[in-house]
Amino acid sequence: MEQAQSKDYLTSLLNKNLRITTSDARMFLGQFKCTDSDRNIILAHTFEYRIPPPPKDLGESKEPVSLDLTSRYLGLVVVPGEYIIQIEVEEFASQMKGKSVGGNQAALREESVV
Amino acid sequence: MHSNGVTGITSKIADFDLNDDQINLAPSGFAAYNSEPPPAPKLKSAGIVSLDITEQFVNAAKQLELGELVKDPHFTLFESVGALEIMDPKMDSGYLQPGETMEDDYDFSHPLLPEEIIGIIDQLLCHEMAWHMGHPLAQTVFTSLYIDRILDPCPTSLEQTYFDKSESCEDESLMHQVLRAYCLGLLKTCGYVNQRVKSEHYYEEEDFVTHTFHRSLLENIDHELIIELLEETIERLAVSNEVPQEAKDALDFRLGFRASFLEIVEAADSRTSLEQVKTMWTDFQLLLPGLKSTTKLGKPVPTSFSVKIQRKLASTVPPRPIVQVSQEAAFDQLERLCRDGAVAVEVLKYYDSHSLMTFVSLFQARKPQPSVYIRTLLQHYIFGDMIMLGNMSIRQVLDDDLSTTVLPASKLLDRANDEVEFPNDPRFKMAERMEIFRSRAAGSFLDILRTICQNRCRIRRTLCHTIADWDILQLDAEELDMQLREFTKETPVRDREISDEPIYAFALSSWAYFYKLRQMEWILQMGFELEVYQPDELATMYYYLQYLAKTRSRHLERIRGFNFRGFNAIRNKKTAGDASHDEYTKALTFVNFSTMEAAATYGLADSLSCLFTVLNRLSLIKPPPRPYSTDQMRYELRMKPFLLIGLPELIPFTDLTNAVSQPSESTLSLLKYAAEAAIAAKRGFEVLSKLSAKEAFCQGSHESWIKNVKDCLKACIFTGISVAAVKKAVEGMEKNGSKEVKIRVEIPAMGKGYHDWWVVPKIIPIP
Numbered sequence: 001m002e003q004a005q006s007k008d009y010l011t012s013l014l015n016k017n018l019r020i021t022t023s024d025a026r027m028f029l030g031q032f033k034c035t036d037s038d039r040n041i042i043l044a045h046t047f048e049y050r051i052p053p054p055p056k057d058l059g060e061s062k063e064p065v066s067l068d069l070t071s072r073y074l075g076l077v078v079v080p081g082e083y084i085i086q087i088e089v090e091e092f093a094s095q096m097k098g099k100s101v102g103g104n105q106a107a108l109r110e111e112s113v114v
Numbered sequence: 115m116h117s118n119g120v121t122g123i124t125s126k127i128a129d130f131d132l133n134d135d136q137i138n139l140a141p142s143g144f145a146a147y148n149s150e151p152p153p154a155p156k157l158k159s160a161g162i163v164s165l166d167i168t169e170q171f172v173n174a175a176k177q178l179e180l181g182e183l184v185k186d187p188h189f190t191l192f193e194s195v196g197a198l199e200i201m202d203p204k205m206d207s208g209y210l211q212p213g214e215t216m217e218d219d220y221d222f223s224h225p226l227l228p229e230e231i232i233g234i235i236d237q238l239l240c241h242e243m244a245w246h247m248g249h250p251l252a253q254t255v256f257t258s259l260y261i262d263r264i265l266d267p268c269p270t271s272l273e274q275t276y277f278d279k280s281e282s283c284e285d286e287s288l289m290h291q292v293l294r295a296y297c298l299g300l301l302k303t304c305g306y307v308n309q310r311v312k313s314e315h316y317y318e319e320e321d322f323v324t325h326t327f328h329r330s331l332l333e334n335i336d337h338e339l340i341i342e343l344l345e346e347t348i349e350r351l352a353v354s355n356e357v358p359q360e361a362k363d364a365l366d367f368r369l370g371f372r373a374s375f376l377e378i379v380e381a382a383d384s385r386t387s388l389e390q391v392k393t394m395w396t397d398f399q400l401l402l403p404g405l406k407s408t409t410k411l412g413k414p415v416p417t418s419f420s421v422k423i424q425r426k427l428a429s430t431v432p433p434r435p436i437v438q439v440s441q442e443a444a445f446d447q448l449e450r451l452c453r454d455g456a457v458a459v460e461v462l463k464y465y466d467s468h469s470l471m472t473f474v475s476l477f478q479a480r481k482p483q484p485s486v487y488i489r490t491l492l493q494h495y496i497f498g499d500m501i502m503l504g505n506m507s508i509r510q511v512l513d514d515d516l517s518t519t520v521l522p523a524s525k526l527l528d529r530a531n532d533e534v535e536f537p538n539d540p541r542f543k544m545a546e547r548m549e550i551f552r553s554r555a556a557g558s559f560l561d562i563l564r565t566i567c568q569n570r571c572r573i574r575r576t577l578c579h580t581i582a583d584w585d586i587l588q589l590d591a592e593e594l595d596m597q598l599r600e601f602t603k604e605t606p607v608r609d610r611e612i613s614d615e616p617i618y619a620f621a622l623s624s625w626a627y628f629y630k631l632r633q634m635e636w637i638l639q640m641g642f643e644l645e646v647y648q649p650d651e652l653a654t655m656y657y658y659l660q661y662l663a664k665t666r667s668r669h670l671e672r673i674r675g676f677n678f679r680g681f682n683a684i685r686n687k688k689t690a691g692d693a694s695h696d697e698y699t700k701a702l703t704f705v706n707f708s709t710m711e712a713a714a715t716y717g718l719a720d721s722l723s724c725l726f727t728v729l730n731r732l733s734l735i736k737p738p739p740r741p742y743s744t745d746q747m748r749y750e751l752r753m754k755p756f757l758l759i760g761l762p763e764l765i766p767f768t769d770l771t772n773a774v775s776q777p778s779e780s781t782l783s784l785l786k787y788a789a790e791a792a793i794a795a796k797r798g799f800e801v802l803s804k805l806s807a808k809e810a811f812c813q814g815s816h817e818s819w820i821k822n823v824k825d826c827l828k829a830c831i832f833t834g835i836s837v838a839a840v841k842k843a844v845e846g847m848e849k850n851g852s853k854e855v856k857i858r859v860e861i862p863a864m865g866k867g868y869h870d871w872w873v874v875p876k877i878i879p880i881p
Binding site for chain 1: 177196198200428
């Protein structure tokens with residue numbers, strides 16, 4: 001991507017809800033406010049979700065997986081880029097026609113979409 | 115709801131009033147959190163999909179220049195300073211060390227010894243009192259794993275509160291039941307206390323943290339059920355033979371104590387059962403010695419408390435350590451709570467508006483100040499649901515106050531005026547104008563009471579802010595006074611000695627002026643109490659106090675003149691009933707009382723001002739180094755609350771400096787004057803101390819009022835002694851022709867003098 005394009009792309013994500021998974025298997029869901037070249041990310045109105053270790057037979061199982069996530073409100077947080085292992089953006093399903101769904105975090109994915 | 119970042123900061127900025135005496139710089143960790151957070155969004159919802167953009171994002175971010183930001187234009191870097199840094203162990207309460215687990219491996223089914231139960235219960239009591247002292251629940255009560263077990267997940271019935279979730283009602287061990295019943299009682303008590311504090315006026319950063327970190331304090335479980343459980347447990351304990359007698363008694367005490375505590379906080383809100391609530395507090399206090407004496411039986415179980423629980427609580431603040439409060443400190447706090455609670459409820463007994471105000475201000479001046487819970491209870495008793503003391507309208511109290519100061523037996527306060535419907539009738543006009551006045555004045559008047567219910571620093575700070583409003587109120591009232599004249603057909607006084615103009619009473623504005631002066635005096639007096647002024651400023655500040663008190667005294671003289679005139683008029687008529695006779699007597703008594711009080715105040719203030727001037731002259735009080743301040747700037751700072759006040763006029767800087775330093779007077783004549791003023795003040799306080807509760811308008815708090823006057827009297831006598839000691843030293847110096855005075859001065863620390871409002875220097879001779 002070109003530099004200008006990259007900036008536009010990141011700007012287009014501002015104020016959208018991001019789900020950021022960190023290296024300690026927590027996920028933070030909050031409004032994207034700011035980032036920099038080290039992809040440190042500031043989220044507002046953030047909730048923390050603690051993801052229990054994924055069940056081992058996730059790949060084969062046809063049954064929908066339902067896990068209890070414990071969540072709590074944290075408010076404004078900054079997630080340092082070095083700990084980020086996954087970034088997801090929330091979109092409205094109605095506006096998503098034709099776009100493919102990536103990612104492999106079945107545990108977090110909404111069932112009907114998977 | 116979503117704006118806590120921004121509102122948090124704007125409220126912080128609003129608090130940065132750098133020109134005030136107390137600057138509020140406390141971290142506003144919880145204030146940014148006043149509203150409950152929204153419920154956690156559902157991760158699975160039909161309308162929302164999430165797309166993995168890790169790669170795009172990372173690549174795009176790489177293209178940014180070092181230091182370049184992509185950010186929401188409305189988001190400021192100033193805000194970002196408040197963000198919690200994830201994975202930083204000091205900031206992120208959810209951060210786990212490598213290998214660390216989220217949960218403590220605590221075995222809730224593990225049997226506990228009776229001694230351990232005592233230990234846990236007593237530790238919980240320390241935590242509860244620490245919360246009352248102002249620490250957040252997250253660092254106190256909520257650090258108990260047993261408490262956490264009960265609250266998470268939020269129980270909706272008692273059956274869901276077992277520690278061992280596999281247990282059923284029948285096989286819960288007695289010891290677990292004791293602990294569970296106690297914990298439930300504790301949480302419910304906290305729930306009531308929190309509810310009370312939250313519904314009144316208090317300062318989260320200074321007084322109390324009502325934040326429950328998104329946990330419910332058993333709002334879903336009925337109070338009766340918990341009391342029943344406590345009682346059942348007491349019975350089960352009594353018939354059990356598995357517990358040694360000594361420990362059994364100790365546990366019994368604790369369960370009984372908890373049940374009583376819970377019942378009190380539930381009943382204390384009632385404004386109709388004064389005697390009952392009072393008895394409950396005093397009976398409750400009798401339980402404490404039993405508790406205290408058996409504490410030694412307890413065996414602490416430190417593993418049942420954990421700082422880790424904080425990472426499960428909704429919190430915008432970094433993790434913080436468990437607060438440690440000693441048993442003694444906890445019992446002290448609890449005992450004071452009982453004592454103050456039993457006194458606070460007496461406010462419900464109404465005598466007159468002045469007694470009410472005396473009661474509240476003396477109650478709040480208790481040392482140490484009553485705890486926040488008691489203070490909010492007091493506010494609830496006074497103002498709850500906008501009904502004064504549970505059964506009076508605000509109008510009743512306000513009219514009562516007006517009639518006992520400036521409007522005794524006045525037709526302006528005649529309730530019959532309200533019945534007149536003919537718009538041209540003067541009574542209709544009077545009622546109408548008085549209603550305007552009431553709607554304007556009631557808020558300001560009640561604010562005085564509300565203000566005195568706050569913590570000491572806040573009282574002064576708030577008075578500094580609201581005093582300007584009283585100046586405007588006085589002007590507005592003056593307007594109404596002039597309009598009302600037409601309807602009351604007031605006949606003015608004509609006294610050629612005073613003025614060629616007719617003199618009118620200006621009753622309503624007189625009233626406002628009186629209260630304005632009172633509050634200005636309080637601002638200064640609280641300044642002494644809170645050690646706002648440096649020792650070398652005391653001469654000036656006491657001079658200002660005497661100036662204000664003297665002004666009040668002269669103003670009361672004027673009010674008395676008009677009251678007396680009205681009184682004579684009805685005495686001659688003889689047609690008026692006894693009621694108006696009584697009202698005049700009461701108003702005259704109040705004016706006399708307040709005059710006496712003002713006289714004693716200005717006498718002592720005058721004496722101290724002269725004494726401090728002499729000490730300044732003799733260089734016995736060393737001004738602290740002030741590289742960035744001048745006398746003029748300090749004058750502006752001290753007078754800031756009064757700058758906007760029209761009456762009494764501000765004394766200009768040079769005039770004030772002259773009046774205080776009195777360069778034309780010799781040191782000895784200043785001391786002579788100080789001694790005389792102290793003697794006059796002493797006489798004044800002596801007379802005051804002999805007044806009955808009715809004459810001194812302190813019904814319901816006569817005892818503390820007498821103590822207060824006696825403390826002033828002691829301060830007065832001590833002033834006389836200090837003046838005499840300085841005089842002797844100065845005379846000695848003059849006799850020997852020496853340049854050195856053989857004394858030194860000690861300013862007593864706050865709380866060490868006889869009265870906080872009277873800073874009396876101690877004179878120590880140097881041999």
